[in-house]
Each structure stands twice: as C-alpha cells, then as structure tokens.
Amino acid sequence: MAATQIIWFRQDLRLEDQAAVVAAAAAGPVIAVYVLDDATPGERRMGGASRWWLHHSLAALDTALTARGARLLRLRGRAGVVLPELAAATGATTVHALHHYEPYALTQQAEVAKRLDLRLYDGLTLLPPDALTTGGGGRYRIFTPWWNALQTHMPPHTPQPGPAQFEMAPAPAGDTLADWALLPTRPDWAMGFRNWQPGEAGAHARLADFAGHVAGYDTGRNFPAQAATSRLSPHLHFGEISPAQAWARLAGEPGARPFLRQIGWRDFAVQTLDAFPDLHWRAMRPEFDRIAFTDIDGGDGAYQLAAWQRGRTGYPIVDAGMRELWATGWMHNRVRMIAASFLTKHLLIDWRHGERWFWDTLVDADLANNAMGWQWVMGSGVDAAPYYRIFAPVTQSAKFDAAAYIRRWVPELAALPGKAIHAPWEHGGARGYPPPIVDHATARARALAAFEAMKL
Known part of the structure; x- marks a missing residue:
C-alpha cells in the first residue's frame, strides 16, 4: 500500500500546472494542507488585505479539491513544527511543495527538510531565479540584459493539467476558516473588495477577459482612468495561476509582448530577492541610508505620513491612488509610482514606511515586487530610476488624463472642470479638500539637496 503524501x-x-500536486497524487493517497504560519515570518506576517484574499482563495481551493475527491486541511502554527506533527500522526514521511524564495519561506523549507523528505518543485516563476547568470557568473542587476537572456529559454514549459481525481488519506479535522478570523469585521473595511474573485477559477476568468483587450495594454496601461491593465497581480501572487499559464494564453495575442515583459519583471524581482534577501529593508545602494529622512515620530513628519496614508495630501492624483488602495486593496501601477515618489521625495519620508503600508493594504502584497518597486522609485535598488527623477504630480495627472480617475476616488473634486481638477488650489480649491501639504518646487529642491548631500 502506497504511503501517504502531503501536499503543502x-x-x-x-491545482492546474502545479507540479507538487501532480507528483504527490501520482505517489499515493494525499493530504492537502495549508499552514497559517505567522511565527516564521514574524513581522512579515501577511498583511490585512492579503489575509482577506487568503480567506477567499482557500475557500475556493477547498471547493476545487472536494470536487476531485479530496479536501483542504487547515492547520495553524510554525510550519517546521506543524508539518512533522501531521506526518507523525498520519504516517506520512514525504512532503511535496513548490519552491518559494522569500527569506522566511527558505527558513520554513529548511526546518521541514530537517525532519521530513521535502520535495520541492518549480512553478512560481518562468524559470528558477538562479537559472540565469551573467558572463561572470553573478546575478543580473539590470532588467534588459536579464530579459534578453530569458528569451533564449522561452516559451516556458507547457502548462500541465492537474489530477482529475485524488485518493485522499485519512487526516485530522483541522481548523475552519472562521477559526482564523482572516476577514475584518469591526469595521468591515473590505466592503470595496467584493469586485475581486479570488481563487483559481477567478484567475482564469480574469486572464480570459484580459486576453480580449491585451492589444491595448501598451498604450493604455499608463492611464489610470482606462481599464487597460490586467489586474492579474493578486492571482499571480497567490499562485492561483502560474506565469507559464499566463504566458501560454497571451503569447499568441497581437500586442501581448509588453505585458509578457511585465511577467518577466515579476520573475526579475524574485531573482533579485533571492540574491539579496534583505531587499525589503536594506538599500541596495548603501549611500541612500545616509539620507536625512523626515522624522515621523511627531510634528510635521507624523502629520504628513498620515495625510499620505489617508489620501489627504492636497495632490489629487496621489490622493486618488491612496483612496483606491484603501477601498479596493489595489492601486493602478502608474499611480503607485507617483504616490511612492511623493512620499519619498516630496515628503522625504523613508521608503521603508511606504513599503510597509503597501504590504498591509495591497491584496497583491508580494515581498519581492513590493520591495523592488519601492527601491526603484527611491533610486536605491537594481535598475532603479535615477534619484533625481521626481514625479511631478500635477504634470503626471494631466499627461495621463487622470480626471475621471480623480473624480471617482476624490468626490470632493468631482464638480471641478477640465484642468482645474489636477491642481485645484490654482483655481480656488474645493470645499472639503485640503490644500497641498508641501509646495512642489520647494519639496523638489529639498529632495535634490538631500540626495546631493548623501554622496559626500
């Protein structure tokens, strides 16, 4: 009789294009388990918005498993302890899982592997992060040469179907989703999240919809009022769809190449985190840690950080983005860059405070992508924008025709006409909307001076 196999x-x-699932099902009866491990990540435990998504994604996975003769076991605790205990109780000795690359995931894998036969498979990225190296054998720090090297290995593997049916091994009852209290209640700040459809079926529905208009992605992706982006990021983050599946579905569509580069950028972030595991808290260019950032423990700094978080900076494009984030758990990528630039350069607040805020409020809060994005805007990371590139909020708002986007998310300004909505203080302001908390020209000059000083 075949031994029990654990799918972690x-x-x-x-379940589709999931090598760990396929291998486990082929080897014997399975126990499919998700461990809610807040202990190993410590302060990097999943943020509030991600926990909302997780609740619904786990419910969808359980339904999919049930339809194929299995169920999802939910356990809570340190994975390196919980999984060996599960194995001892059920007679299992082998755990099948996809390879993850966050520092805490590497710790989990090492702890489990000390006590069990842990078999890791690829499937989170187009290629394993160490598969591409420079001529000197090091990791790439610039995206374009990395992307060019990736092309010699593309297309990725052909996505494989999941098992049609599982043989389920006996397992303990485990927790219910309600036991974990992943959803907000008092108050329920996730009311605006309900347009999302977490889960594998939702991911494929989103991909199919995007495939119909991917041809407009390259021209429309910078315009926040247009529905040109894929909104696949949380599905990719939670692994509800693989990058190989997205590539296979879109590669033959006219105009898909710019979006495929974005899938590549996600891989590039993972290989960067794998090479630099402190990416989320240490500037990759050490001189950026010498910047005299604004003190946020009181006074103007605390007020300005709170204004940015609440979408009350007085700059409509920034405020629209921050309110969209709070309401939906997501923000348009162009606006993410503008809002991040405003925090780090106009307000001269340490990028790590912004990174942590996004970590808690984004449904696609991915350690590699989030950290690399913030360091890109700051100018301190790999292939980063020059430190002197400071997004001008009014110029960006007008250039990318954000009026309708602002009217949706900043209703105080909805009645303003035309150009006035991008800089309302120049046209008498609007009732209930604050004036700018900093002057653009003054803030820009201060940031440039701080960046020059860090080089001394």
Whole structure:
C-alpha cells in the first residue's frame, strides 16, 4: 500500500500546472494542507488585505479539491513544527511543495527538510531565479540584459493539467476558516473588495477577459482612468495561476509582448530577492541610508505620513491612488509610482514606511515586487530610476488624463472642470479638500539637496 503524501500549499493555491500536486497524487493517497504560519515570518506576517484574499482563495481551493475527491486541511502554527506533527500522526514521511524564495519561506523549507523528505518543485516563476547568470557568473542587476537572456529559454514549459481525481488519506479535522478570523469585521473595511474573485477559477476568468483587450495594454496601461491593465497581480501572487499559464494564453495575442515583459519583471524581482534577501529593508545602494529622512515620530513628519496614508495630501492624483488602495486593496501601477515618489521625495519620508503600508493594504502584497518597486522609485535598488527623477504630480495627472480617475476616488473634486481638477488650489480649491501639504518646487529642491548631500 502506497504511503501517504502531503501536499503543502503556500502562495501556490491552484491545482492546474502545479507540479507538487501532480507528483504527490501520482505517489499515493494525499493530504492537502495549508499552514497559517505567522511565527516564521514574524513581522512579515501577511498583511490585512492579503489575509482577506487568503480567506477567499482557500475557500475556493477547498471547493476545487472536494470536487476531485479530496479536501483542504487547515492547520495553524510554525510550519517546521506543524508539518512533522501531521506526518507523525498520519504516517506520512514525504512532503511535496513548490519552491518559494522569500527569506522566511527558505527558513520554513529548511526546518521541514530537517525532519521530513521535502520535495520541492518549480512553478512560481518562468524559470528558477538562479537559472540565469551573467558572463561572470553573478546575478543580473539590470532588467534588459536579464530579459534578453530569458528569451533564449522561452516559451516556458507547457502548462500541465492537474489530477482529475485524488485518493485522499485519512487526516485530522483541522481548523475552519472562521477559526482564523482572516476577514475584518469591526469595521468591515473590505466592503470595496467584493469586485475581486479570488481563487483559481477567478484567475482564469480574469486572464480570459484580459486576453480580449491585451492589444491595448501598451498604450493604455499608463492611464489610470482606462481599464487597460490586467489586474492579474493578486492571482499571480497567490499562485492561483502560474506565469507559464499566463504566458501560454497571451503569447499568441497581437500586442501581448509588453505585458509578457511585465511577467518577466515579476520573475526579475524574485531573482533579485533571492540574491539579496534583505531587499525589503536594506538599500541596495548603501549611500541612500545616509539620507536625512523626515522624522515621523511627531510634528510635521507624523502629520504628513498620515495625510499620505489617508489620501489627504492636497495632490489629487496621489490622493486618488491612496483612496483606491484603501477601498479596493489595489492601486493602478502608474499611480503607485507617483504616490511612492511623493512620499519619498516630496515628503522625504523613508521608503521603508511606504513599503510597509503597501504590504498591509495591497491584496497583491508580494515581498519581492513590493520591495523592488519601492527601491526603484527611491533610486536605491537594481535598475532603479535615477534619484533625481521626481514625479511631478500635477504634470503626471494631466499627461495621463487622470480626471475621471480623480473624480471617482476624490468626490470632493468631482464638480471641478477640465484642468482645474489636477491642481485645484490654482483655481480656488474645493470645499472639503485640503490644500497641498508641501509646495512642489520647494519639496523638489529639498529632495535634490538631500540626495546631493548623501554622496559626500
């Protein structure tokens, strides 16, 4: 009789194109388990918005497993302890999982591997992060040469179907989703999240919809009022769809190449985190840690950080983005860059405070992508924008025709006409909307002076 096999799910909540699932099902009866491990990540435990998504994604995965003769076991605790205990109780000795690359995921894998036969498979990225190296054998720090090297390995593997049916091994009852209290209640700040459809089926529905208009992605992706972006990021983050599946579905569509580069950028972030595991808290260019950032422990700094978080900076494009984030758990990528630039350069607040805020409020809060994005805007990371590139909010808002986007998310300004909505203080302001908390020209000059001083 074949031995019981454990499938350990993490940020890979799908049954199709899931090598760990296929291998486990072929080897014997399975126990499919998700461990809610807040202990190993410590302060990097999943943020509030991600926990909302996780609740619904786990419910969808359980439904999909049930339809194929299995169920999802939910356990809570340190994975390196919980999984060996599960194995001892059920007679299992082998755990199948996809390879993850966050520092805490590497710790989990090492702890489990000390006590069990842990078999790791690829599937989170187009290629394993160490598969591409420079001529000197090091990791790439610039995206374009990395992307060019990736092309010699593309297309990725052909996505494989999942098992049609599982043989389920006996397992303990485990927790219910309600036991974990992943959803907000008092207050329920996730009311605006309900347009999302977490889960594998939702991911494929989103991909199919995007495939119909991917041809407009390259021209429309910078315009926040247009529905040109894929909104696949949380599905990719939670592994409800693999990058290989997205590539296979879109590669033949006219105009898809710019979006495929974005899938590549996600891989590039993972390989960067794998090479630099402190990416989320240490500037990759050490001189940026010498910047005299604004003190946020009181006074103007505390007020300005709170104004940015609440969408009350007085700059409509920034405020629209921050309110969209709070209401939906997501923000348009162009606006993410504008809002991040405003925090780090106009307000001269340490990028790590912004990174942590996004970590808690984004449904696609991915350690690699989030950290690399913030360091890109700051100018301190790999292939980063020059430190002197400071997004001008009014110029960006007008250039990318954000009026309708602002009217949606900043209703105090909805009645303003035309150009006035981008800089309302120049046209008498609007009732209930604050004036700018900093002057653009003054803030820009201060940031440039701080960046020059860090080089001394």
